[in-house]
Amino acid sequence: MKTAAEQAPAPRSGTAGIPPGPARAHDVVLQVKDLAVDIRTHRGTVRAVNSVAFEARAGETLALLGESGCGKSMTAKALAGIMDPVCDLAEGQIILNGTDLAVLTPKERLKFAGPELGIVFQDALTALNPVYTVGTQLGEAFRIHRRLNAKQAKAEAIDLMKRVGIPEPESRINSYPHQFSGGMRQRILIAMAVALNPRLLIADEPTTALDVTVQAQIMQLLRKLREEGQMAVVLITHDLAVVAEEADSVAVMYAGNVVESGPVSEVFSDPRHPYTKGLLESVPAHLERGAQLKSIAGSPPELHDIPSGCVYQSRCPLVQDICRAERPALRPVGPPVAQSDIQPETQPRPARAAACHFSEELNNV
Amino acid sequence: MNSPLTEPAANQLASADHPGTGKNNDKREGKLSLFRLLLKDRFATVSAVLLVLIGLTALIGPALMGDLATKQNLLFANKAPFSFAYGWEYVLGSDSLGRSMLARLVVASRTTFSVALPAVAVALVIGSLWGVWAGYHRGWRENVSMRIADVIMSFPSLLLAVVVLYVFSPSAGNIVLILALTRIPIYLRTARAESAELQSRTFVDAARTFGARPNAIIGRHVIPVVLPTLLTLATLEFCYVMLAESSLSFLGIGIQPPDVSWGLMVSQGRQYLQTAWWLSIFPGVAIVVTTIAANVLAAWLRIATDPAQRWRLSLPRKRMIARIPVKEAKP
C-alpha cells in the first residue's frame, strides 16, 4: 500500500489554495437524498437502507464506509439500478446531473447506464461472463450506446485495455475471463465501467478480493482514471486505510443508516459519532507495542431487529434514555473551532453531519 | 447455485430464523411446522390426501371388491360409464366380457403399487448406501461407482428391460429387479454428491478426531443429513417407476395376463378404442392422477426440506413476483 499512499493526493481538509482543476472539478455530480431500500422477506419487509444522504463531486472520491451488511453495497446497487428483485427503492432521490434516477423506469435508466454511470464489482470472476471473450464484453458498451460495428468496438476495446494497463491487448482481447489473473480481471472490469467516460463511477469494494500489492495498483489505476475523466467516484469499502488514502469525503454507514459524513480529514481527526470513533480506535495505527487494541463490543443489529431509537444504542458507550426513545437525525455539526475560521466560502465544501444526540459532547469523553 | 430470488441479506435473515432456541426445541418446531407448511399449500395437501386414498385403495380395495374384477357377465358387456342403471359396480362401465371397470381398476392399483413401491425401495436403499459410502471414501471407490452409474444411465432403461425381460420371463419380480437396477444410479449420484460434500465438513472431521469409525460416521452424521433429499427423490422416482412399469406392461413385456395393471389395461383397451373408449382412458387417468399427485408432493417436499428455501413457502405468493418496476414501488 506504500506506493499508493505516496502517490495519493493528500486528503483535502477544507483549506484554501486548492489548485483549480478542470472546468467542472468539484461540481456536485451525484446527490443522494433520503434514500431508503426495502427487502421483502418471509418475516415481512425490512429496511436495509434508511435515509441515506450524501454527495459525490467531480474529480473527487466519496467513500461509503461500513461493516459488511451495513447496507453500503445495497446503496451502490440502488444507485446503479441493479438491485435484486426482492428489493425495492422505497424512498428518496438519486440526482445524477440534475436527473432524478429514482423516478425513471428501468428502461429509461438504460440510457444512463454506461455514459453517465459505471459500476465496478468486488468479484471480477463472477462479474465477467465466462462464455464470452473479454473483447466482446469490453466492446459491448460501444455497440449499445454508440452503435459501433463489431470491428470498431474491438478497436475501442483494445484502446480501453491499453488505458487500464493490460499488456499486449491485441492478443489478449480474444482471451476468456478465466485466462486472466485476478488483478487483470479487475482491470478489465474497471475498463468496462469507464468505457464511455461516465460522470460517476461506483466502485463496490474493488480491491477486497485481491492481493495487497495488486490492491495498490488497482487503487492507483482508479485514481488515474478519475483524474483523466474528472469522474466522481463513490468508493464502497470497509477498509479505513483505503478511505484515509483515497477518499476526499466519507459517509460512515451503520445498520443501513449514514451515521456521520464529511471530509475525510475532519471526520477522521475529529469523529462526531461514537461509532466512527470506535472504528478509528480499533485501528492499530499509533499504538505502543503491547498496548491493548480496542474494539467495539457487541455486533450490529439484525435488519429485522433494528431498535426504534438510535441504531447504535446497543453498542454505544454514551447511551442515554433519549437514544432509546428517539432516533437522532443526520444533522450538520459545526466544524472544529480550530478550522472553522479558515473555512473558505467561495468553494462550498461538503458539510459535516452526524446522527448522534451527543455529537458535540463526544470530544470531551 | 444462485437461486433467483434469494439475496444475500434475505438469506442472512432466513438463517437467523430461531436465534437462541435450543437444538431439541428446534427439532420439534421443525416437524410441527413441516406439517403446518403442508396445510398451507393447497395443492400439496390435496396431493398428499389423494396419494393416501390411492394407497389405501391398493391396500384394502381388492379385498372389498372380491371377485368382481374377474366375474364375467356378458349381459353387461361394454356398458358405458357414468350410469347407475346397472348398479354401482358398473359406474365406470364394463369391458367386452362384462367385467366391472371399477373393480378392475382397484385390483390393478395393487399390482401397480406392488411393483413400483418395492422397486423404489430397493433402488433407494442400495443406491443411497452405495452413494453415501462412495462419497464418504472418495478415491477409487467413488470413481468406480460413478463410472458404473454412468454406464447404466447412458443406456435407455427400456432397452435394458427389453433385453433382460427377453432372456428372463417377464414376471413381477423380474420387473421390480430391472426397474430397481436402472434407477439405482439416480440415488447413487445424488447420495454421492451430498456425502462427498459432507465428509469435508467440520462436524464430520470432529467425529473423526474422536476416533469414530467410518460406518458409524456415515450412519450417524451423513445419512440423517442426506435422507430428506433422498426421500424427496424417491417420491419423484415413484412416478418414473410407475410410468416405466406401465410402459412395459403396455408393450406386452411387463405384467402378464391374467394379472392386471393400469398399463396393461390401457393396452388391452386399445383395440376397443372405437367402441369402448373408457377401457383405455380410465386406467390412464388413474396413472396420471397418481403421478401428478406424487410429483406435486415431491416438488413441495424439495422446497420444504431445504432450510435455505423453506422461507419461500411462507412467502405470500404475489411477493415472489420479481422485478417490480422502480416507479411502482414508490409510495
Added chain:
Amino acid sequence: MLIYLRKRILSSALPLVVVIVGVFALARMTGNPASLYLPLNATQQMRDEFTARNGFDQPLLVQMADYFGGVLRLDFGQSLRTGQDAAAMALRAFPATLQLAATTMVLAVLLALVVGCWAALKPNGIADRISSFVSMAAASIPDFWLAIVGIWVFAISLGWLPTSGVSGASAWVLPIATLLLRPFGVLVQIVRGSMVSALSEPYIKLARSRGAGELRVVTHHALRNAAAPALTVAGDLTVGLVNGAVVVETIFGWPGIGKLMIDSILQRDFAVLQAAVLLTAVAIFALNILIDMGYALLDARVRPVTARA
C-alpha cells in the same frame, strides 16, 4: 481440442463395450442359447441342429471371439422370421427412427428456448404457467396413454389425422406430439431454471449497468450460459427419447428401430433384437460425442488449456 475429444470418446465408449459384452453374457447366461434364439415351440431336433450349426458347443472363449468378430463385421446372423440379415434389417429401420427423433428434438429445443426464456423473464406470467404445466405433464402422463388419447380424439372422433402409418405429413403429427412432450417438458424447465439463475449472476447485473436492454441481456448474455446446462441434459434426453420411440413406433406402426425391437421380442427373434439394440447403443454413443463437442464450443472453460500467446 483433439485431446479433449479423444478423452471424451474413450470415456463414452465404455458403456458401449459394456453393452456388447452384456448382450453376449445374457445370451450365454440362460444356458443353451437355442432357448433364446429359437421359438418356444421348437423341437429338440431343431435345437440340437441349431446348437451345432452356430458353434454353441465350442468353448466359451472361442464363442466370445466369434461373437466380437461378428459384431465388428456387423454380422448378427439371420432373422428367424424373415431369414434376412439381422444387421441389414436394423439399418433399414434406423432412418425412420432418426427422422422422427431428430424432428422431435429440434422442435423440443426451439419450443423450450422460447417458452423457457419467456418464463424466466416473467415469473408467474403466462409462459411460466405453460412451462410448469408442460413439465408437470411430461413427468406425469404416460406417453403411450397420451398417444392413445390423441388417436381417440383426433383420429377416431374428429377424423383429422390417420391412426398410423408414415404416409403424408399428417401422419407425423401425432407421433411427434407424443414424443415431444417429455423432452420439451424437461428442457423448458432446465432452460427456465438456468435462465433465472443466469439472470441473477453478477455479470448480468454488470451488463445491465452497461445499458444492455432486456432483449440484449437475454439473447446475448444469459442464453449462452443457460444453454450449457440444457446441453448437459440432452444426453439423458436422447436416452429417454429411445424409450419414447419404442412406445410411439409400436402404437403408430412407425417402421423404425423401436418397433423392430418390440416385434423381435414378441416373435423371439434374438438376432434382430441384438442388432437393433447394439445399433441404438452406437447411435447414442455418437450423439454423446456430438454433445460434448457442442459443449466445448459453447463454453471455453471446458476446453483444454491451449498454449497462451
